[in-house]
Amino acid sequence: MDDRIRARCDCFYQVLSDYIDGELSEEEAGLVREHLLLCPPCLVYLEQFRIVHQACGKVESDDLPADFDVVMQGVMTAWRKDRCGDPEPGS
Template sequence: MKTCKEFCDNLSDYLDGEMSSDECRLIEDHLAMCPPCALMYECLKTTVSICEKGVSEDMPEDVKERLKVFLRTHCKSDRLKFREE
């Protein structure tokens, strides 16, 4: 995993636990060397865990917006979808 684009393309699978341990290691390698992606990962992990607990309506709008803007500008990828509605 050498680019942020690849990282983003695979991050949702990683968060869903759908990756092999080899693939997980690639994700973790990228996290270790790319602070912006590490930050995004932390934000997404929090978002996902909040959504899974069924309290996503409590997440502040500005936080959701900030995440979306970050993903759009940093990753140029629309593959990561937030679980809204």
């Protein structure tokens, strides 16, 4: 890919995800930055790609249901019942 990253939008596009994820070598990342200095459309494209990337990364925002612990206990109860036919040990 080498120097074409600096000169061609299609080559820039091909390494865009790798650039955002920090997967490129320092030399390749430098070529991407040089391309961006010369190419306003690709700069806008990069920013849009970043927003997409951030939207996918909203892992911590999952709000668990209020009864989540009850749901998890339900799994354990169903497992006990399957094994022993007794939903509550000792009952």
